[in-house]
Amino acid sequence: MIQMGKSVSSNWIKGLSYLILFSGLWIMILPFLWMISSSFKTLEQVNEIPIRWIPTEFHFENYLEVFRVIPMAKFMGNTVFVSFIVTVVTLMICAMAAYAFARLEFRGRDALFFCYLATMMVPDQVTMIPNFIMMKYFGWIDSYYALTIPKFFSAFGVFMLRQFFLTIPRELEEAATIDGCSRARTFWSVVLPLAKPALVTLGIFTFLGEWNSFLWPLIVTNNVDLQTIQVGLRTFQGEFGTQWNLLMAGTVIAELPIIALYIFAQKYIIAGIATSGIKG
Amino acid sequence: MVVLLKGSNKDLPVAVWFILPSFIGFAIFTGIPILVALVLSFYDWNLLNTPKFVGFENYDTLFRSDPIFMKVLWNTLYFVLGSVPLSIIIALFIAVLLNQKLKAIAFLRAGYFLPVISSIVAASLVWKWIFNPDFGIINDFLRMIGISNPPKWITSTAWAMPSIIIVAIWKNLGYNMVIFLAGLQDIPKDLYEAGEIDGANKRQLFWHITLPLLRPTTFFITIISIIGSFQVFGQALVMTEGGPGISTNTIVFYIYQNAFVFFKMGYASASAWVLFFIVLFFTAIQSKIGKRRGAL
Numbered sequence: 001m002i003q004m005g006k007s008v009s010s011n012w013i014k015g016l017s018y019l020i021l022f023s024g025l026w027i028m029i030l031p032f033l034w035m036i037s038s039s040f041k042t043l044e045q046v047n048e049i050p051i052r053w054i055p056t057e058f059h060f061e062n063y064l065e066v067f068r069v070i071p072m073a074k075f076m077g078n079t080v081f082v083s084f085i086v087t088v089v090t091l092m093i094c095a096m097a098a099y100a101f102a103r104l105e106f107r108g109r110d111a112l113f114f115c116y117l118a119t120m121m122v123p124d125q126v127t128m129i130p131n132f133i134m135m136k137y138f139g140w141i142d143s144y145y146a147l148t149i150p151k152f153f154s155a156f157g158v159f160m161l162r163q164f165f166l167t168i169p170r171e172l173e174e175a176a177t178i179d180g181c182s183r184a185r186t187f188w189s190v191v192l193p194l195a196k197p198a199l200v201t202l203g204i205f206t207f208l209g210e211w212n213s214f215l216w217p218l219i220v221t222n223n224v225d226l227q228t229i230q231v232g233l234r235t236f237q238g239e240f241g242t243q244w245n246l247l248m249a250g251t252v253i254a255e256l257p258i259i260a261l262y263i264f265a266q267k268y269i270i271a272g273i274a275t276s277g278i279k280g
Numbered sequence: 281m282v283v284l285l286k287g288s289n290k291d292l293p294v295a296v297w298f299i300l301p302s303f304i305g306f307a308i309f310t311g312i313p314i315l316v317a318l319v320l321s322f323y324d325w326n327l328l329n330t331p332k333f334v335g336f337e338n339y340d341t342l343f344r345s346d347p348i349f350m351k352v353l354w355n356t357l358y359f360v361l362g363s364v365p366l367s368i369i370i371a372l373f374i375a376v377l378l379n380q381k382l383k384a385i386a387f388l389r390a391g392y393f394l395p396v397i398s399s400i401v402a403a404s405l406v407w408k409w410i411f412n413p414d415f416g417i418i419n420d421f422l423r424m425i426g427i428s429n430p431p432k433w434i435t436s437t438a439w440a441m442p443s444i445i446i447v448a449i450w451k452n453l454g455y456n457m458v459i460f461l462a463g464l465q466d467i468p469k470d471l472y473e474a475g476e477i478d479g480a481n482k483r484q485l486f487w488h489i490t491l492p493l494l495r496p497t498t499f500f501i502t503i504i505s506i507i508g509s510f511q512v513f514g515q516a517l518v519m520t521e522g523g524p525g526i527s528t529n530t531i532v533f534y535i536y537q538n539a540f541v542f543f544k545m546g547y548a549s550a551s552a553w554v555l556f557f558i559v560l561f562f563t564a565i566q567s568k569i570g571k572r573r574g575a576l
Contacts, residue, residue, distance in 0.1 A: 013482070017377045024374060025391045028450065031406045032394065034417060038409075047415050050424070097302035104291035104298065112303075119310050121563050123511055125532055126552040129539050130313035130320065133327070153305035183294045212399035214514055215532075219540050230401040234518055237405060244409060251402045262397045266390065269397070273455065274462035277504060 032255075039063070039249040046244045062249040069246055072253065074225055075232035080257075082144065082217075082228060083210040086151045090206050091199055094157035099187050101158065102165035103173070113162070116155045128216070135220055146220040147228070151210065157202050160276060164198035165191060201272040204265045211258050229254045321549040331546075338550035348526060349534065349551070355441065356530045360509040362445040363452070368501055370449065371456030376490065378457070379464045389461075393454035400451070400514030407447045408434065408519045434520050437527040444515045444528055452508075456501050463497030464490070503566040507559050531555050 033053065038046050040058040066072050100106075101113045131150055140146040168191060176186045192199070217228045227235065233250055262269060321338055325331040342349045374392060378385060395403060410417045411433035422430035431439040467490065475485050513532040516522055522529035522537070529537075531551065539548035 014380065014382065017380060017382065021374070021377055021382075021388050025388055028392050028395060028453070030417070031403070031410060031450075032398075034410065035402075035406045049415060050420055051417055093301045093305065096298045100291075100295045100298035104295040105288040106292040106295045107289045109295075112299075115311070116306065119306075119314065121560060122310075122314055123552070123555055123559050125511065125535050126317045126549075126556050127310055127313035129535075129545055129549050129552065130316035131309060132539070133316075133545065134308075134313070136327070149305075150309045153302055153309055155306065155310065158302060183291070184297075187298075208397060212397075212401075214399070214401055215536070219536075230399055233401050233405065237518070247405060251405055255398055255402050258397055258399070259394070262390075262394075270389075270393075270458055273458045277459065277500065 035248050035251055035255075038245055039252050041245050043243060043245050046248075059245070062245050063253070066246045066249045066253070069243070070232065070236045070250065071224055072232070072250060075227060075229040076253065078144075078147075078226060079211060079228040079230075079254075082147045083207050085144075085148050086210045087203050087206045089148075089152045090154055090157055091203055093152055094154055094161050094202065095192065095195070095199065096187075097158045098161035098165055099191060101162045103170075103191075104183070116158055120155050120159065124215075128219070132219055141220055142223040142226050144226070147217060147226070151213075151216070154206070157206070160202055161195065161198055164195055168194050197268070200265075201268045204261065204268050205272060207261065208258060208269075317549045317552060320546050321553050323546040325545045326543045327545060328543075334546070338547050339554075341547070342550055342554065348529070351526055352529050352531055352534045355526075355528060356510060356512070358441055359445060359448070359512055359530060360506055362442065363448040364502065364505045364509055366445075367449040367452045368456055368498070368505065371453050371501075372460050372494075372498070374453070375457045375460035375464055376486070379461060389458075392457055395451045396454040398451075401518055403447060403451055404515050404518035407443075407450075407515075411443050411519075435524060437524050440520050440524060440527045444512070444519060447515050447519070448509065448512065452505065456505065459497060459501055460494070463494050467493045499569070500566075503562055506562050510555065510558055510562075531558075 034051075037053055037055060039062055040055045040060065041062075042059060045052065045055060101109060101116075135141050135146045135150075138145070140149075172194070173186050173190055176190045177183075181189070212230065213228070214230045214234075217231045218234070221227045221231060224232070224235070233247070233254060236250060237247055320331075322333060322335060323331040324334045324337075378388060382388075409415075413419055413430070413432045413435055416433070418433070419430040433439045433443045471489050471493075472485055475489055480488065511532050512530050513536065516528045516530050516533045517536070520528040522533050532555070535548050535551045535555070538544045538551065
């Protein structure tokens, strides 16, 4: 932040900063360390006081046991499927609408866009109850339809992509039109490739949001075979609340994919938050 | 509205195809439900009986004769006031420290950010154990430093809400920190150089340059933190199920409970509209006072 010579005071400040930052980091990751450590222990060792951070022996079989005790494979499969489908379809639908709002001329465009923006202020909990009732009437409770279809239509996604499309120079599209491309063709082969960073960012946040989604899957699924991992872990905690070692193994399995995604997509995630305040 | 409807209509035939998929879904799953929720809030309906129109009775009950809802509002306010200022101050402090020429910045930032991407269910499960009065890390530590009778955390009515607040601070810190870091990097370096030439020390630079120039960022973070915190749910359900008693029962938990446990659809919708007006109030402040940082 402040350029200083290699003075004593500057070194002293840096040293203190490191001390504070690493102590803080330790507190931040402690829960994760406990989660991993417990996932390798026996139940008796989880209850041990004082806490032994590195288990005396590693019970890798906990990770197999959790698949036997709860339908872990089913939970993970459902979560991967739902997150993937929602991400892909949301991107398509949002990109198309966003393009129309950014580039096409038709009457009522800005009024309609304003309606999209206005609904972003309404908390999900307001629409959740009518949507639940609708799912009941459609007979979609306990189906992949309820888990995916209502999630396809993100007003925020349309807003974010529209803002990005507006920054793409019109000349590039006009050149394509002169070459005889239709609007659809221009959108597909000129606009979408240029919008890759925005699409990737929206895709990552949609995926993260779906993976961690809890309230909606909780209310539209009762059947264990259709539950996602978040709901599954919560059910598991209620029913087998005492087997903390297995529960933690399950939690590690649930967290690994998003931590991996974070490691690979850190750049997009940080930039996405810093520029648009987007939340997963 | 009339003005908005003016203009060329030349792309309408193609625009229809681009917008239709989004528009249909948006109308079915957002537009209509908003209207239905409004209508529903004037009815008494448990999904089985015929919906009965009750006028403003649901709202009347909420504010006049439901002592639980008053406690729920108070709990939510307690949560917001407890978590928002602390998570902002700590995030700013960490961001300022990270904004120096340090080694291992990427590593540190990633570590602080980890709780943000982790799921609230996973986080709540782990913290539930950390707060365990008998075997948890926190009380183990407190006993180690000589506190013989540490708090009972999530099993005590007095400490359950502070426990949930601690989890919220831990989870949101990294998010606020990233936005603060972006704000800090936008502050022109020459302002600091000018300040140093004038003989200002680091503390003065912070109070007279960093903090004032960071004000739009701080404002933005404050508003979105408040809005997000009013909607706290995951911790309350997984860690405490709203308890002990109703000590961690928050607005969204109460909506969830009324709608999906007691099936009081009208009453839950009315509570959801109360939440909407609280959120709307802070959104209005945001768009009135703050510059929108929403655009990419």
